[in-house]
Amino acid sequence: MPLSDSSGQPHAFEPVRLRLLQPFESMLRQPMQAKKGLPKKQTWTGNSMSEAIRRLWTSLGVTRSLEDWDAHPLKEGLPHQDFHLRVLETMESLLDNLExxxxxxxLPIxxxxxxxESGMSHLSVGVVPPALDQVMVGAVDRSRQSSLKTVILLGLNESVFPARPSSQGLWDETEREALEQEGILLETDPRIQLALERFLGYIACTRPRKQxxxxxxxxxxxxxxxxxxxxIDHLRRLFPWLEVSTFDSRILADQAFHERELMVTRDFWKWRKDHPNVMPSHADSRLGESHKWLAGLTRSSESFSEKIHPDLAAMLFGDSVSHPQIQTSVSRMESFAECPFRFFLHAGLRLKERQTFELDARxxxxxQHHLLESxxxxxxxxxxxxxxxxxxxGAELLSHLAExxxxxxxxxxxxxxxxxxxxxxAMTQxxxxxxxxxxxxxxxxxxxxxxxxxxxxxxxSLLPPWRLPIRQDAAFVFQGVIDRLDFxxxxxxxxxxxxxxxxxxxxxxxPTLSWNGLQLQLPVYLNVLRQPEVASKLDQTSIRPTGAFFVPLKSAQENCDTRDEALDAHRVDQSHQSAYQHHGCFDMEALQTLDTRPGxxxxxxxxxxxxxDGTPRKSSWQAMTREDFEAFMNRSVELLKRFGDRLLQGDIPVEPYRHGQMTPCQYxxxxxxxxxxxRTHSWRTLQPPQTPSEKEASSSDQA
Structure with missing residues (x-):
C-alpha cells in the first residue's frame, strides 16, 4: 500500500519505499504496489527460487559491489585477498545445491x-588473514596465498598427508568399477581422493618462492x-642431494635462553621427580628461577592428591554426615578402582558430557537390550x-519385533x-x-x-538393593540391572x-583386573543373588549361583584367504559360535548342568x-572349584569395603593404573x-592375583 500523510498526499518516505521494493519486484517478476506483502499462495520450485534469488542479486548489484570491495586493497597497496568473491562463490554453491x-x-515462500536459513547457517569461508612479517597457519586445501616466501609443511607422514581415502562408502572397488561401466560415477571414489591428495601436495610444495x-x-x-x-620419498628422488636433519627438543642448561625452556625436557622432569628438594650441582643462576617455578607447579599438581574432608566426602557420596548411605552402582565402583579422582568427578561432582541426539554406542x-527384552x-x-x-x-520372531x-x-x-x-x-541381522x-x-x-x-x-524394582556395610555407621546401597537370569x-x-x-x-x-577391583560386575551380581530375600521375590525356595558370563552381541569377522572360505557354511557356523561364546566364571561342580555334552x-x-583327567587347564582359571568360586565373590566384598573406607576418608587421588599398554586415561x-x-606420570601398578594359600600367608605376615 502506498504511504500517505494525513492530508492524503504521498508521504515523504514513499520514494524510499518504492526504491526498496524495486529489487523484489525484479525478483518476483510482478509489481508489489497493490500487495500487502509477498504472495503467499504462489509456490516456487528449487529452480525458480534460485533464479529469483540471482535476479535479486543482479538488481542489487551484489557482484559488482563485492568485486569493488576486493579491488580496494590493491588500490591502497595492500596484499590481495579474494575474500568477498569467495563469499559469492559459496552462496552460488548453496543455490546449486538448492536446485x-x-x-x-x-513450496510456498x-x-x-x-x-x-538452515543452508546458510552451515556456510563457512576459510580465510587466513594476510600480513607482512608474520606467520600464517592454514590448511593446504583452504589456503589461497600465492606469494609466499617460506612454507613449512608439517605432518608429512603416511596416511596423514596424503590422507588415506575415506572408507565410509558402501561399495568396494570392484563394485565401483562395475557401476562406472554403467555410467554411474560415485563422488567418493578412492582413486579420485588419492589424486586430489597428490594435487594438494603439489600445490603445497610449489607455493613458496624461496624456501x-x-x-x-x-x-x-x-x-x-x-x-x-x-x-618425502618422491622429493628425495627428484633432489637426491637433500639431507634430512633430525630435530632434538632437548636443551642443555648452558644453551637455554630462559629458565622455562628447561621445563620441556623429559630428563629434567625425571631428575626433578627423583630429587624434589635438591638443586643440580652444575646449575647456574637461571636454574634457581626454574626450580622456584617448577616447585610451584609441583605443588599445584600435588594438590590433586590431597584428601577432602571426611564430612564433605560423606555429603558428596552419601546422604548424611553421621550415617552415610552411599547410593552407587557397579560401574561407578569400577571407575574408583581405575582412578579415585575420576570417581570423584563423576559420582561426587557429577560432571558429564552434554548429550547429543545421535546414534552413538550407548x-x-x-x-539391542530393548529388542532382546521384547x-x-x-x-x-x-x-x-x-x-x-x-x-x-527365534530369528523370525526377533526380525518381526525389530521392525x-x-x-x-x-x-x-x-x-x-x-x-x-x-x-x-546391521544390528537386527x-x-x-x-x-x-x-x-x-x-x-x-x-x-x-x-x-x-x-x-x-x-x-x-522387583529385587531389593544390595546393602553392603562399610563400617558400623555407613554402607553401600547398590542398584543396577541384570541383563538376563537363567534358572x-x-x-x-x-x-x-x-x-x-x-x-x-x-x-x-x-584375573589381574578382577583381583584389583576393575571387573566387579559379575561378582557383584552374584552377591545380589546370594541375598536371602531374593529367592522368595523370584518364586524360589532357595537359589545357588553357579556362574556369570559376559556375552558379546557383536560378532567379529574372521579374515579369510578366499571368497570360498568366507562363504563356507560350516566355517561360518563355527565362526559365529566362536564369536558369541560366553566368557566369565563358573562353579566346576555345576559344569555337567552348564554343558550336558558327554565327555x-x-x-x-x-x-x-x-x-x-577332567581338571581345568591353567589357562582356564575361570573354571573354579566351589571354594574358589565363593572366594571370588567374597573378594569383591572385601575390595568394596576397602574402597568405601577410602571414600569416606576423602581419599581421592589422581591415581590411574597401567596394565600392559592399557590405562584408563585412554578413554x-x-x-x-x-x-x-x-609421559611423566607415575602409574599405579596392579597387584598380581593371589592363591588362597598366598593370601593366608600375606594375612599372617601383616598380622
Missing part, C-alpha cells in the same frame, strides 16, 4: 525461509612408530519358553537418516544370528531364561542360577578347556580436568 535437492518441488621446509614425525603421541609420507546398546516378554505372553523355539523361529521397534525407538532416531537405517539393519546360535546351544544348555532386564534397588529348577536342592551380561563387543574376565573337554557355548572423559602428563 539439485528441490528441482521440481513446489514461508516454507522456503527455514530451508534457506620449503618439510617435517614428519617419528612417532605419535602414544609412542606408535610413524612412517614418512610418499611425498544408544545402539540400549536398542523377545523374552513376547514369549512369556505366548506361554512359551526359549527351549520351545527352533533357530529359525516394530525401529520405528518407535528414541523418537525415530533409527530412521533419521540413511546411515542410522543401515545401522539398524547381528541379533538374528545371535538368537540362531543361542537356540542351537539350547539342547546342551538346560538352563531356561527366566528374567530379563531384572533391576534391583531402583524404583519399582535350572530341580526337585531336590536349590535352584541353580546363571547370570548373563550382554556386551557390545568381546569382553573376558582378566566334553572344551566348551563351545561356555569358554573352558579341561585336561584329560577418560575428564582428562581436561586432571590434566596429568602421561
Amino acid at each position: 539439485m535437492a528441490f528441482r521440481e518441488m513446489p 514461508h516454507e522456503w525461509l527455514p530451508i534457506m 620449503l621446509c618439510l617435517s614428519h614425525a617419528r612417532a605419535s603421541l602414544s609412542g606408535q612408530a610413524l612412517h614418512p609420507s610418499v611425498l 544408544r545402539m546398546g540400549i536398542f 523377545f523374552h516378554l513376547t514369549l512369556q505372553e505366548e506361554g512359551k519358553q526359549w527351549h520351545d523355539l527352533t533357530a529359525g523361529q 516394530q521397534m525401529i520405528h518407535d525407538f528414541d523418537d525415530g532416531l533409527l530412521e533419521d537418516k540413511a546411515t542410522n537405517q543401515l545401522m539398524a539393519k 547381528g541379533l538374528r544370528i545371535f538368537i540362531e546360535v543361542l537356540m542351537g546351544w539350547m539342547k546342551h544348555y538346560p538352563y531356561e531364561p527366566r528374567a530379563v532386564e531384572l533391576s534391583f534397588g531402583q524404583k519399582d 535350572l529348577e530341580r526337585e531336590n536342592g536349590p535352584t541353580l542360577a546363571v547370570i548373563i551380561d550382554y556386551k557390545s563387543s568381546l569382553k573376558k574376565l582378566d 566334553s573337554l572344551k566348551g563351545t557355548q561356555i569358554d573352558y578347556h579341561l585336561k584329560k 577418560c572423559d575428564y582428562s581436561s580436568v586432571c590434566r596429568i602428563d602421561t
Whole structure:
C-alpha cells in the first residue's frame, strides 16, 4: 500500500519505499504496489527460487559491489585477498545445491525461509588473514596465498598427508568399477581422493618462492612408530642431494635462553621427580628461577592428591554426615578402582558430557537390550519358553519385533537418516544370528531364561538393593540391572542360577583386573543373588549361583584367504559360535548342568578347556572349584569395603593404573580436568592375583 500523510498526499518516505521494493519486484517478476506483502499462495520450485534469488542479486548489484570491495586493497597497496568473491562463490554453491535437492518441488515462500536459513547457517569461508612479517597457519586445501616466501609443511607422514581415502562408502572397488561401466560415477571414489591428495601436495610444495621446509614425525603421541609420507620419498628422488636433519627438543642448561625452556625436557622432569628438594650441582643462576617455578607447579599438581574432608566426602557420596548411605552402582565402583579422582568427578561432582541426539554406542546398546527384552516378554505372553523355539523361529520372531521397534525407538532416531537405517539393519541381522546360535546351544544348555532386564534397588524394582556395610555407621546401597537370569529348577536342592551380561563387543574376565577391583560386575551380581530375600521375590525356595558370563552381541569377522572360505557354511557356523561364546566364571561342580555334552573337554557355548583327567587347564582359571568360586565373590566384598573406607576418608587421588599398554586415561572423559602428563606420570601398578594359600600367608605376615 502506498504511504500517505494525513492530508492524503504521498508521504515523504514513499520514494524510499518504492526504491526498496524495486529489487523484489525484479525478483518476483510482478509489481508489489497493490500487495500487502509477498504472495503467499504462489509456490516456487528449487529452480525458480534460485533464479529469483540471482535476479535479486543482479538488481542489487551484489557482484559488482563485492568485486569493488576486493579491488580496494590493491588500490591502497595492500596484499590481495579474494575474500568477498569467495563469499559469492559459496552462496552460488548453496543455490546449486538448492536446485539439485528441490528441482521440481513446489513450496510456498514461508516454507522456503527455514530451508534457506538452515543452508546458510552451515556456510563457512576459510580465510587466513594476510600480513607482512608474520606467520600464517592454514590448511593446504583452504589456503589461497600465492606469494609466499617460506612454507613449512608439517605432518608429512603416511596416511596423514596424503590422507588415506575415506572408507565410509558402501561399495568396494570392484563394485565401483562395475557401476562406472554403467555410467554411474560415485563422488567418493578412492582413486579420485588419492589424486586430489597428490594435487594438494603439489600445490603445497610449489607455493613458496624461496624456501620449503618439510617435517614428519617419528612417532605419535602414544609412542606408535610413524612412517614418512610418499611425498618425502618422491622429493628425495627428484633432489637426491637433500639431507634430512633430525630435530632434538632437548636443551642443555648452558644453551637455554630462559629458565622455562628447561621445563620441556623429559630428563629434567625425571631428575626433578627423583630429587624434589635438591638443586643440580652444575646449575647456574637461571636454574634457581626454574626450580622456584617448577616447585610451584609441583605443588599445584600435588594438590590433586590431597584428601577432602571426611564430612564433605560423606555429603558428596552419601546422604548424611553421621550415617552415610552411599547410593552407587557397579560401574561407578569400577571407575574408583581405575582412578579415585575420576570417581570423584563423576559420582561426587557429577560432571558429564552434554548429550547429543545421535546414534552413538550407548544408544545402539540400549536398542539391542530393548529388542532382546521384547523377545523374552513376547514369549512369556505366548506361554512359551526359549527351549520351545527352533533357530529359525527365534530369528523370525526377533526380525518381526525389530521392525516394530525401529520405528518407535528414541523418537525415530533409527530412521533419521540413511546411515542410522543401515545401522539398524546391521544390528537386527547381528541379533538374528545371535538368537540362531543361542537356540542351537539350547539342547546342551538346560538352563531356561527366566528374567530379563531384572533391576534391583531402583524404583519399582522387583529385587531389593544390595546393602553392603562399610563400617558400623555407613554402607553401600547398590542398584543396577541384570541383563538376563537363567534358572535350572530341580526337585531336590536349590535352584541353580546363571547370570548373563550382554556386551557390545568381546569382553573376558582378566584375573589381574578382577583381583584389583576393575571387573566387579559379575561378582557383584552374584552377591545380589546370594541375598536371602531374593529367592522368595523370584518364586524360589532357595537359589545357588553357579556362574556369570559376559556375552558379546557383536560378532567379529574372521579374515579369510578366499571368497570360498568366507562363504563356507560350516566355517561360518563355527565362526559365529566362536564369536558369541560366553566368557566369565563358573562353579566346576555345576559344569555337567552348564554343558550336558558327554565327555566334553572344551566348551563351545561356555569358554573352558579341561585336561584329560577332567581338571581345568591353567589357562582356564575361570573354571573354579566351589571354594574358589565363593572366594571370588567374597573378594569383591572385601575390595568394596576397602574402597568405601577410602571414600569416606576423602581419599581421592589422581591415581590411574597401567596394565600392559592399557590405562584408563585412554578413554577418560575428564582428562581436561586432571590434566596429568602421561609421559611423566607415575602409574599405579596392579597387584598380581593371589592363591588362597598366598593370601593366608600375606594375612599372617601383616598380622
